[in-house]
Amino acid sequence: MITVENVTRRYGSFVAVDNVSFECAPGTVTGFLGPNGAGKSTTLRILAGLTPASSGRATISGRDYHALPNPGRVVGIMLDAAAQHPGRTGSETLRLAATALGVPRQRIGEMLDVVGLADAGGRRVGQYSLGMRQRLGIATALLGDPQVLILDEPANGMDPEGIRWMRELLRDFAARGGTVLLSSHLLSEVQATVDHLVVIGRGRIVAQGKLADLLHGGGTLVRGIDQPALAAALQRAGLQPEQTSAGAWRVATDPETVAKAAMDARQLVVEIRSDDAGLEDLFFSLTGDVDRHAA
Amino acid sequence: MTMSTLPAQPGDHPQRPASDGPARSRPTASVAHLDEPYPAMPVRRIGIGTMFRIEFRKLVDTWAGKLLLAGILGIVAVICAWLIFRQDGEQVNFADFGRAQVNVVGLLAPVIGLMAITAEWTQRTALTTFTLMPRRGQVLLAKVLASLVLTIATIAASLLLTAGSAWLAGQLHGGGVSVAGAADVVRSTLIVGALTTVMASAFGALVAQTAIAVALYFLAPTAYSMISQALFPEAAKWLDVFSAFDRLSSTHPGADLPATLLSITVWIVIPAVVGFTWAMRREVK
Secondary structure (H helix, E strand, C coil), X not given: CEEEEEXXXXXXXXXXXXXXXXXXXXXXXXXXXXXCCCCHHHHHHHHXXXXXCCEEEEEXXXXXXXXXXXXXXXXXXXXXXXXXXXXXXHHXXXXXXXXXXXXXXXXXXXHHHHCCCCCCCCCXXXXXXXXXXXXXXXXXXXXXXXXXXXXXXXXXXXXXXXXXHHHHHHHHHHHCCCEEEEEECCHHHHCCCCCEEEEEECCEEEEEEEHHHHHHCCCEEEEECCHHHHHHHHHHXXXXXXXXXXXXXXXXXXXXXXXXXXXXXXXXXXXXXXXXXXXXXXXXXXXXXHCCCCC | CHHHHCCCCCCCCCCCCHHHCCCCCCCCCCCHHXXXXXXXXXXXXXXXXXXXXXXXXXXXXXXXXXXHHHHHHHHHHHHHHHXXXXXCCCXXXXXXXXXXXXXXXXXXXXXXXXXXXXXXXXXXXXXXXHHHCCCHHHHXXXXXXXXXXXXXXXXXXXXHHHHHHHHHXXXXXXXXXXXXXXXXXXXHHHHHHHHHHHHHHHHHHXXXXXXXXXXXXXXXXXXXXXXXXXXXXXXXXXXXXXXXXHHHXXXXXCCCHHHHHHHHHHHHHHHHHHHHHXXXXXXXX
């Protein structure tokens, strides 16, 4: 469980995080989304107890970070995979963390196994690719067997296969009752992984909720054998189909409603799907106007 | 999910307490053998002893740390070999024989501790260190203590090496060995080693850039010493930390005490207070 309540962080007159509130429940994967410089990392650092909030409160499992006796056993955190000592081996990096966490040494090998670095544990981190450092960072986060995971840009530098692996790992973690919060500046990177979204722009939350609900605005694309008849049928059902440039009808509702309307009018549908071409549009419409290229 | 903050009770794993909603298996990474109940891993507060063990390990588990340590002992060995070689038939005095070696160790070994502090910022490992161990003051204390122990251990190792070499020199050249004054050498080396360790750690915390911190640690006191001797020789002792070390490690540690205390305040106490205060408050990015 992650709770952020009215958190604000100021640097002089600059407000990096502005009255941000959200909650991540056990069993869910939340994507924390926003352009670079929107306040994602500052919010995550506040959650990790590294940066004090100017006002408001952030808690993990109901407690302030600094009140956790051994925080790594409650929450696994990776804020920057590049921030690892290049002169240490992968297993040595985990061993230092294992000592702090008080977990048995056998867990080091197991975690290297889990993240696919079993053969690379003896190599120095300086020889790792960014994707391998991400895996090592995730291994460090998982080492304490936490109930909460907080990962900043974990997909950064990972190949498609790595992103798919991470998606399964995080979905599995959540399916076992864990809470996951991961940030990204690319919606496409996380849209298949997350079930909730918190979107931030210029320090403020601009949208949050279930992924499906937020995407609902994209509507449904439908194509029939007899396109004019299908449009008439949809209109009779009280829907307002619009023609897309590709020749399909876009309807501002969910696919089930559209399918029922078509069936009631005995219209044969050859294609029907959620309009997820609008995913990036949603993201840009939510953040584009508050994106600060100047900052 | 408050359970995690309590020591795990034998047998309650992996089920959660009823108050925690429907019983779920623990969120663990997805490999089959981890689905088995894991041996109980009680959650303990991280004590200063654990922090010390971690920070001590970090001094010597990188290439930089290992190379520096090997380099220091290598220099000691080379000096010893040179002194054995050029020894004539006279009696070998341990205190004279070992002076250069212990000075080198006392000056160089603290650099390992300095680098351990700067690396947290330059390599940005502070992000992990202070996330896993949020009590920064204790972590910094553990770092200085670890560095002190490493310096003392390195001094001890080089004293052993020096003692062995002195004995060998005495045997080879037939002059024998005198240990007169050996206790003074050990005592003064430990005092100077401890002070330079704190000084190096303070410079590391203050500057946080490895190259600049090392350069300042080595050059600034020397530069002051040279300049002040040239410009105002009669008052130079007031801020000359090296002459303060010399007095402290002499047989009269109390001589010129005000000058000694002022030098140590300016070169060690103030950098330490400012450096560690900054490290405590600094935002980790």
